[in-house]
Amino acid sequence: MTSQVTGRIPAVLHEDLDSGTSVASARQGSGNTVRRVGQVIRWLLMIGFSLLFLYPFAWLLAASLKPRGDVFDNRLIPRTWRFDNYVEVWHQLPLLAWVGNSLLIAVLAATLVTLSSALVAFGFAYFRFPGRKLLFGLVLASMMLPGAVTLIPNYLIWKTTGWLGTNVPLWGANLFGSAFYIFLMRQFYLSLPRDLFEAARVDGCSLFGLFTRIAFPLAIPSSIIVWIFEFQASWSNFIGPLIYLNLGSPKQFTVPLGINYAMTMYSPTAGGHGDYQYVMVASLVVTLPMMIIFAIGQRYFIEGAATIGIRG
Amino acid sequence: MTAASVGLRNTRSKEHYNRREVLAGYLFISPWIVGFVIFTVISMTWSLGLSFTHYDLASNTATAAGIDNYKLIFGDPKVLTSLVNTFVYTIMAVPLELAFAMVLALLLNGMARGTGIFRTIFYLPKMTPHVATASVFLLLLNGNVGAVNQFLGLFGINGPQWLTDPHWVKPSIVMMTLWGAAGSMVILLAGLQNVPRELYEAAQVDGASRWQQFWRLTLPMISPTVFFLVIVNTIAALQVFDQAYLLFYRDANESAPDAALFFGVYLFQQAFQQFNFGLAAAMAWLLFVIILIITLIQIKIGNRLVFYGGGGND
Numbered sequence: 001m002t003s004q005v006t007g008r009i010p011a012v013l014h015e016d017l018d019s020g021t022s023v024a025s026a027r028q029g030s031g032n033t034v035r036r037v038g039q040v041i042r043w044l045l046m047i048g049f050s051l052l053f054l055y056p057f058a059w060l061l062a063a064s065l066k067p068r069g070d071v072f073d074n075r076l077i078p079r080t081w082r083f084d085n086y087v088e089v090w091h092q093l094p095l096l097a098w099v100g101n102s103l104l105i106a107v108l109a110a111t112l113v114t115l116s117s118a119l120v121a122f123g124f125a126y127f128r129f130p131g132r133k134l135l136f137g138l139v140l141a142s143m144m145l146p147g148a149v150t151l152i153p154n155y156l157i158w159k160t161t162g163w164l165g166t167n168v169p170l171w172g173a174n175l176f177g178s179a180f181y182i183f184l185m186r187q188f189y190l191s192l193p194r195d196l197f198e199a200a201r202v203d204g205c206s207l208f209g210l211f212t213r214i215a216f217p218l219a220i221p222s223s224i225i226v227w228i229f230e231f232q233a234s235w236s237n238f239i240g241p242l243i244y245l246n247l248g249s250p251k252q253f254t255v256p257l258g259i260n261y262a263m264t265m266y267s268p269t270a271g272g273h274g275d276y277q278y279v280m281v282a283s284l285v286v287t288l289p290m291m292i293i294f295a296i297g298q299r300y301f302i303e304g305a306a307t308i309g310i311r312g
Numbered sequence: 313m314t315a316a317s318v319g320l321r322n323t324r325s326k327e328h329y330n331r332r333e334v335l336a337g338y339l340f341i342s343p344w345i346v347g348f349v350i351f352t353v354i355s356m357t358w359s360l361g362l363s364f365t366h367y368d369l370a371s372n373t374a375t376a377a378g379i380d381n382y383k384l385i386f387g388d389p390k391v392l393t394s395l396v397n398t399f400v401y402t403i404m405a406v407p408l409e410l411a412f413a414m415v416l417a418l419l420l421n422g423m424a425r426g427t428g429i430f431r432t433i434f435y436l437p438k439m440t441p442h443v444a445t446a447s448v449f450l451l452l453l454n455g456n457v458g459a460v461n462q463f464l465g466l467f468g469i470n471g472p473q474w475l476t477d478p479h480w481v482k483p484s485i486v487m488m489t490l491w492g493a494a495g496s497m498v499i500l501l502a503g504l505q506n507v508p509r510e511l512y513e514a515a516q517v518d519g520a521s522r523w524q525q526f527w528r529l530t531l532p533m534i535s536p537t538v539f540f541l542v543i544v545n546t547i548a549a550l551q552v553f554d555q556a557y558l559l560f561y562r563d564a565n566e567s568a569p570d571a572a573l574f575f576g577v578y579l580f581q582q583a584f585q586q587f588n589f590g591l592a593a594a595m596a597w598l599l600f601v602i603i604l605i606i607t608l609i610q611i612k613i614g615n616r617l618v619f620y621g622g623g624g625n626d
Contacts, residue, residue, distance in 0.1 A: 042419055123338075256443040
C-alpha cells in the first residue's frame with residue numbers, strides 16, 4: 001500500500017474501452033454490427049436499471065402529494081393533488097426544528113472532523129518523530145473496529161459528562177479526528193512536494209504556518225471530500241440520535257429520528273389516523289439536501305470513493 | 313505513482329530527529345491520540361469490564377457478575393436466533409450486492425456516452441437516508457397493497473408477504489441493500505478504470521472472448537478492490553441495524569417476526585430498551601470476536617486468491 005494520490009477523476013480519465021475493439025474488428029468483418037447491437041442492449045439495460053432506481057423516488061414524490069386515504073394507491077400521478085401537504089406538514093410536525101437540529105449537528109460534525117483530521121493527517125505526513133509508524137498503524141487498525149462494539153461504553157462516557165440528551169455526543173468525538181479521514185487526507189499531504197515546505201521554512205514560516213498557509217489550502221479538495229462524506233453520514237445518522245436524543249422532547253430530534261417518530265405516531269396501532277402523506281413529505285425533505293449536495297459535489301464523492309478503491 | 317515519488321515520503325532521511333519537529337509532530341497528532349485513548353482504549357476496556365458485571369443504569373453502579381453474562385448469552389435462544397439470522401443475511405447480501413454492483417460497474421465502464429447521468433441516477437439511493445428509504449420500502453413491500461406485489465401480479469405471480477412471512481423477511485432487507493449497491497459500484501468502477509487498456513487490446517489480438525476477458529483479465533486485475541469490498545461489506549452486514557429496526561421494530565406495539573431479529577437489533581434492545589448494559593457489553597464483545605475471526609479468515613483466503621500485480625495498486 002505505498003500510497004498514491006488520486007488527484008484525478010475517473011470520469012475524465014475514462015475513455016471508451018470499446019474503442020479497443022478496433023483491433024479485433026479489423027480482423028472480423030462483422031465486428032461493427034456486433035458492437036452496435038451490444039451498445040443498444042447496454043443502453044436498454046441501463047435505462048431499465050435507471051427506472052428501477054428511480055421508481056421509489058417517483059413513488060415517494062407522488063405519495064407526498066396525495067390526500068390521506070390515497071397514499072398507498074401506488075399511482076405515480078395522484079388522483080387528487082394535495083399541494084397543501086407541503087404547507088400543512090410544518091404545522092403537523094415540528095419539521096422546522098428537526099431540520100434546524102439536523103443542520104446544526106451535521107455542519108458541526110463535518111467541520112470539526114475536517115479540521116481535526118487535517119491537522120492530524122499533516123502531523124503524520126510531514127513531521128518525523130519516534131513512534132510515527134506504530135501510531136499510524138494504530139490509526140489504520142482502528143478503522144477496522146466495528147462501531148457496534150464501542151456503542152455502549154461510548155454512551156456511558158457521554159453519560160459521565162452529563163451531556164446525554166443534548167446533541168454534544170453527536171459531534172463531540174469529531175474534535176479528535178477520524179481514522180478513515182486521517183488516512184485519506186494524509187495521502188493528499190504526502191503528494192505535496194517537500195521542497196515547497198523547505199522553501200517556506202527558509203522564508204521564516206512557522207511549523208504551524210506550514211499547515212495553515214501551505215498544506216491546508218493546497219489540499220482543499222481533500223477537505224471538501226471529507227466534509228461532504230461526514231455531512232452525509234451525520235445528516236443520515238439514525239442510531240446516534242435514537243440513542244442520544246430519543247428520550248428527550250420531539251423538538252430536539254433530528255429529521256431521521258423525527259420521521260421515525262412521525263411514522264409511529266400516525267400508525268393506527270398507536271392510535272394515529274394514518275397521515276402518512278406527511279411522513280412522505282418529511283422523507284423528501286430529508287433526502288433533498290443530500291441530492292443537492294451530491295449534484296454539486298459529485299466529483300468529490302466519486303474521487304473519494306476512488307481513493308478508497310485504490311487502497312484495496 | 314509519480315506523485316508519490318516526488319512527494320514527502322522519499323526525500324525523508326533516517327537521521328536523528330529534530331527536537332522542535334518531534335514536538336510539533338506530537339502536537340499535530342495530539343487530537344487523535346486523545347480521541348483514541350478515550351473512545352477506543354478506555355471505551356473497549358470499559359466494555360470488557362462491564363461485560364463481567366451487572367450494571368445498574370439508575371444508580372450508576374456495577375456489581376461483579378463473573379461470567380454470568382456470557383453464560384446468559386450462550387443460554388439465550390434469542391442470541392442464537394439473531395446470530396443465525398445475521399449470518400444468513402450476510403451470506404445473501406454480500407455476494408448479491410457485489411455481483412449487482414459489478415454488473416452496473418461493467419455496464420457503466422463500457423459506455424461511450426452518458427456515463428455521468430447514469431452514474432448519478434444509480435448513486436441517488438446511496439444518498440437517501442435509511443429512514444426515508446425504509447418509509448418508502450415499508451409501503452412498496454406491503455404484501456397486500458404494495459407496488460412490488462402489484463408488479464409481480466402483472467406476470468400472474470402471487471407475491472409473498474415480504475414483511476411478515478419469516479421466509480421473505482431477509483430477502484426484503486437484501487432488496488433495500490441492493491437498491492444502494494452504487495456505493496460498491498463506484499469503487500469497482502474506479503478499479504476497472506485503472507486496468508491498463510493495452511491489456512484488453514492484447515487479449516483481443518489473442519482472440520479472447522468478452523467472457524474470457526472478464527474472468528481471465530478484468531477480475532484478476534481488480535481482485536484487490538473486490539477483496540476490499542468483501543471485507544468491508546461483510547463487516548457492515550454483520551452489524552446490520554438501521555434497515556431491520558426501521559422495517560420491523562420501529563413500532564413497539566406490533567410484534568416483529570423472529571426472522572428479523574438481527575444481532576445488532578437484539579444488542580440494541582438489550583442495551584437501550586432493557587438496560588442490561590453488562591449483558592449487551594458481553595454481546596458486543598462476542599460480535600467483535602466473530603467479526604475479527606471472519607475478517608482474518610477472509611484475509612487468509614484472500615491472500616491466496618488476490619492478484620496484487622495489477623496497475624494502480626502497486
